[in-house]
Amino acid sequence: MRAVQVSEYVKVSIIRHHPNKAPLDLKVTTVPTPTPSPDKYLIEIHSAGTNFFDILQIQGKYQHQPPLPWIGGAEFAGTITALPTAGTSLKYKVGDRVFGATQGAYATHILAPEHTLLPVPSGWSFEDAAGLFVTAPTSYGGLVHRAGVKAGDWVLVHAAAGGVGLSAVQIAKAKGATVIATAGTARKREIAREFGADYVVDYTDKAWPEVVKKLCKENRSGNGAAGVDIVYDPVGMIEASLKCVAWNARLLVIGFAAGSIEKVALNRVLLKNVSIVGLHWGQYAKFETGTVGDVWKGIFDLVAQGKFRGTAFKDESFYGLESVPKALQALGGRETWGKVVVNVDDKAKSKL
Structure with a gap:
């Protein structure tokens, strides 16, 4: 061969x-x-x-x-x-x-x-x-099993045009969420929209958290107007994301594609009553074998429904x-x- x-x-x-x-x-x-x-x-x-x-x-x-x-x-x-x-x-x-x-x-x-x-x-x-094999269960496991995404949630997906990002966009939309996608180029933001993102934001603009907050303020009501409910982060942007989350938000640590492991000011975690949770999908086969089957069943169901491509x-x-x-x-x-x-x-x- x-x-x-x-x-x-x-x-x-x-x-x-x-x-x-x-x-x-x-x-x-x-x-x-x-x-x-x-x-x-x-x-x-x-x-x-x-x-x-x-x-x-x-x-x-x-x-x-x-x-x-x-x-x-x-x-x-x-x-x-x-x-x-x-x-x-x-x-x-x-x-x-x-x-x-x-x-x-x-x-x-x-x-x-x-x-x-x-x-x-x-x-x-x-x-x-x-x-x-890698992208879909990472995103489904994070959003569904770790963050409990549901209809009505607002989800911020970082690096949304990447493999796990596009999977996350589709899964969040399939579960009835509104998606704000961040990406660094016009082409990538266009792709995120093609895969279902409701709004796109340029994360190379240092003011992007304010842009996200403005989108929520203009399009949400109640406590949700303060920001997003879930952050999906494969990059290493948790610290900045804390500036634009709502009360009881869930922030998913997926990876550190930006190259550095950030340190987070925990006072913000306390003040907004948020949860920061990690996902190491590769270890589920060792520690939670039953969850692996549940995740793949969920993914194949979305594929069969035409909600995941x-x-x-x-x-x-x-x-x-x-x-x-x-x-x-x-x-x-x-x-x-x-x-x-x-x-x-x-x-x-x-x-x-």
């Missing part, structure tokens, strides 16, 4: 406004195709999703570093070509379309255990499904494993929206 194998760490960083600093040293090599194992399915990969942790991993900076050499990537969608050799009562059969996440997605084939796989939703392309970046396409460096460059440059996906072969274009 062909794969992007990492035999030594990439010694460059990928940061905004430095497009030439990219993982261009990554190469596609030929390695043995995995053979069926007792507990893993063999899957032909059609599309692979990219993540910021992939960038960290190829530089040796991620908390989970496989021993060299290893194959990059984690998220994928493809077709099952062989079953676990010791399997009984298997959930999937040869030919089934699945998506999931496990080490080694930047390849034409991968071995994956059953608990890491889910069926590709009916009518979905491999391209869209490849970006579903794929978030794959469409302004530029990435075909073939040779495009992985370019895709990671685009992701690291933060000029893309949604989920940057590499289409490993032309089959990824087909929805059926």
